[in-house]
Amino acid sequence: MAEPSDSPVAAAADPVTAKALEALQAALPDAVVDSVLTGQHPWIQVRAQDLRATCRLLRDDPALRYDCCHLISAVDFPAPTEGEPHIDVVYHLVSYVVRPEASYAKRAEKNDPFLAIKVSLPREKPEVPTVLDIWIGADWHERETWDLMGVRFTGRAELPRILLPEDWPGHPLRKDWEFPASYHGVPIIPPEGL
């Protein structure tokens, strides 16, 4: 509990996200759908078709330079309280090159350009353009998201599974995924009585 901004009631807008949002709105006025700038997890939501342009801008803009795709995750909402069933894909980006201050002395405030970009996809046909050519490191994260959540990344040569075997039934992290009884003769659900 070091910083007051960590507490969920903090109202101050996150400067890093605000700066990125400003740049995005200037360059791609239609792209941004929604954004949350306060709290402990500020994020910007963009349209799926604008994702590649957004990411390219975030990587190449000299003031932003998000050169690392930290993590790609997907969250399944089969029955949300509002809106259609959807799957959110969240891109967490980090910039090592651009930091608010260049001195690495001990300091009280964060020196951490860190950004979350969200894309909301329809649940029946979750497809999102790949960012593999923007950050090569996104490769495995995309494969994992496809593997476990069934989000298809379009525009890349192949999208094999990464963690599970190629013939595994379904995508286990979907909320409606059901355990198969066995896989190649080896039972998956433990026998009764265990």
Add this chain to the structure above:
Amino acid sequence: MQFWLDELRTSVDWIGALPAGFVYTIGIVVVCKIVLVYASLLAGETVWLERRISGRMQARIGPNRVGPQGLLQFLADGVKLLAKEDIIPATADKPIFLAAPIIVFVGAFAAFAVLPFGDGLVAADMNVGLFVILSLTSIEVVGIIMAGWASNSKWAVLGAMREVAQMISYELPLGISALSIVILAGTMNLTDIVHQQEGPIWNWYVFRGPFAFASFFIFFTAALAALKRAPFDLPEAESELVAGFHTEYTGFRFAVFFLAEYAAMILFAILTSVLFLGGWSPGFPVDLSEGLARWAGALILFLKTIFLLGVMIWIRWSLPRFRIDRVMYLCYKVLLPLSVVCAVGIALQVLFAITGLGTDSAFGRWLGGM
């Protein structure tokens, strides 16, 4: 050996009555058995020694449950390996796969026939003893490439490739540095080479001048490489090639490889002591050619062997492994030129001695080995 048999024929009547050829044949078989058993036991105990020394070096104990201080550990290992299932992979080239361990075994153990264990304690005292040993140990390469190829496993092939490249390369500095001693001694008979080193410790060939001294280290390093001991253990580099050329070998056949490796270690340890460290000569003038003294000499040689084995083990458990290109670099760009320089230097030394160019002083005579 012939000396012993002749003595036996003259001293025991009924043996003398037997045909000479028969006695010699039986004698050869018996002596071969003795040498084989001795070498195998020694190899087994070297395994134990290695595990105990490495244990000490690594702040642990090592095998100590089987027999006193774990001395019988190698027997348990051997029994187990003998009783294991013998797997021949379906894709292997069967005849070559089966023949490979035999060839490796023959290469390693046949050389013991000409190796002196003490004054006169030699199965076949040949005039070309050193030459025979070096050529017999080269046979091992053939067996190893056979093993690697016939296993039809990629790791094995890669291991065999490395082994062949390494052994053939390192035989050059090995042979040339041994040649330096041959130049110095004027003979390839190992017993004679030891006899020339008797007397005070500076008579040992390792102390005969700077070239001989350097030759000793070249020989020892090249021997380590030829033995595939760390830091030159690339052919069976565990973290890279699983188990190298013997990846597919099980049970008894693996045991043969294992035993041959340690037998070759002992072979080179004895050879190094004989060539450079005075063999059974204790380092001061004493007559060790008769009776019990002969066995005392054998014990001295044995201790020197153990010492060299200890050094090999010490090096193995201290150093990381070389990379294959560095190994070749070391061989062709460092050891080979150095060994040639040493050989030439020793040849000049001998030349000076023969032509009398240094004989006017005791130092010169000693340097020339005359």
Add this chain to the structure above:
Amino acid sequence: MPDEHGMSMIPGESLLDPELQQSVILTKVQWVKDWGRRHALWPMAFGLACCAMEMMATAATKYDLDRFGAGVFRASPRQSDLMIVAGTLSHKMAPRLRRLWEQMPDPKYVIAMGACVIGGGPYSKFGYHVVQGVDLVVPVDVYLPGCPPRPEALIDAIRKLQFRIQERSGETLPDMPQGLPQDPTDEDGEETSAA
């Protein structure tokens, strides 16, 4: 293959008359073989997950498995006698484990180390990708519970196995599991293991 009379693995030996097997010389031979096997259990350097760290710790300085002659970790399954399945076995790994086990020469022993390989452990209920016990894939001689088991426990398991090899030499080995996993991702037909 282990025959039903226990540890004698040499083909043809089990064809001998049972009374003859009891004769003095053969039992002595059997004793010597068991003695060797008991004191030279070479484990395969095969770790799956957390338990493998404890397996390494057991082989290392403080616990020193080598005292019992069981410290020669071989990387090749062809040269090992004991497979310590240390860690969680997944469905993707199961065919490879099976194959490694098949590559080991008889007689071979398996220690199931840790809760995961005994019955899925903490992953049993929700872990869709975790095999519910290694005995579904290979026969297990000694089960060693713990998450992870302490090195002392692994030493104990090895001592128990040694005891079993010699003192209870005639006992039946565990049954072969029925489900034989196929390797689905072996697309290039290459050996996935060491050998």
Add this chain to the structure above:
Amino acid sequence: MSGGTPEGPGPDLGSGGEPAGAVEFHERQEAVGRDVRTEEMVFNMGPQHPATHGVLRVAVKTDGEYVRALQPHVGNIHRCAEKIGESVAFYQWIPYLDRMDYLAAMCNEHIGCMAIERLGGIEVPERAEYIRVIVAEIQRILSHLMAIGVYGLDLGAFTPFLHQFRERERGMDLLDHLSGGRLLYHYVRIGGVKRDFSQDWLDELEAFLSSVETRLPEYNTLLLHNRIFQARTFDVGIIDPAMAAAWGVTGPGLRAAGVDWDLRRDAPYSIYDRFDFEVPVGHSGIGGQVGDCFQRHWVRVREVEESLKIIRQALAQMPEGPVMGRVPKGFKPPAGEVYMRGENPRGELAVYMVSAGKSDKAWRARCRGPSFSNIACITEVAEGMLIADLVALIGSMDIVLGEVDR
């Protein structure tokens, strides 16, 4: 295959050969004469291979000793941590975090608990924060010792591996006496830690710290200053900063590449902003090139020293007080999400949690294992290197497969 002679394409080499021109060849290939035919082999390194640190499988396409292309295959111990994360209550998920990176269990617990605490707005007592930092840094020392030793093993030096276990065992005993587990602890809980230090334990800790301090130079003599070790690691497997950032390499790999970045300092979590420590960054002054295997090893060695510093400072500053905060019974955090990052021994562990509210289970629990990104980059780095260098490279990345596959 390179079978092409100057006159035209070479003969078909049957299985194992690629169509001519499919694979680009390294410069060194030209040294082979025109009559020599070479053929590519595909090795499967692993899942059972001593160099893969677990059950990684690397399909390596080689030409002799040279690696032409490689593809890591992971997932062999995929243990469904994320599925379990949304199936069990928050507090029940912490032990699974231990088992993800089993060499850095305390650090994982620390970051996982902080994520959940931020989600629920739980206050942690001051003393508990200090205790968490101390145990996390002990864990970092242990993990780096393991990495240092195992790296020696990868390069063929067996002894440093067993020597580091001597110190590691002391450290493991230390955490054992504190938590009851040698390897996996479940000591850090939501809202604090399980129990306080005792005076005996503090004495033990001091002995451990001083023994690491005296022994670390010994390990450096065996490895870091060893000529063969340096020959094996200098200029091998160079990861430059751009490559490191693009692939998402974090931790010692990133710092060795010359990027001055440590979350403990640049985005201080917990109470790391109260300590004074250096962040070792690879530079050309220490030998080798920036970003090679040697520098990664060096960064680890230096980080052990820095961890010792942090522990000493934390011990000096530590206030009295309770070690467990107030956690409501049947803890149900409000709806929201949190992305908690922390500097693990292997890199940045990140926990992304989404809470739907009114539930004691997470709606989504996502983890970023640092090794996952670290190992992905070897596809680019390893091209054209020797097999022995590949082993050195994988070893220097210090991966834990439990974290790659989760």
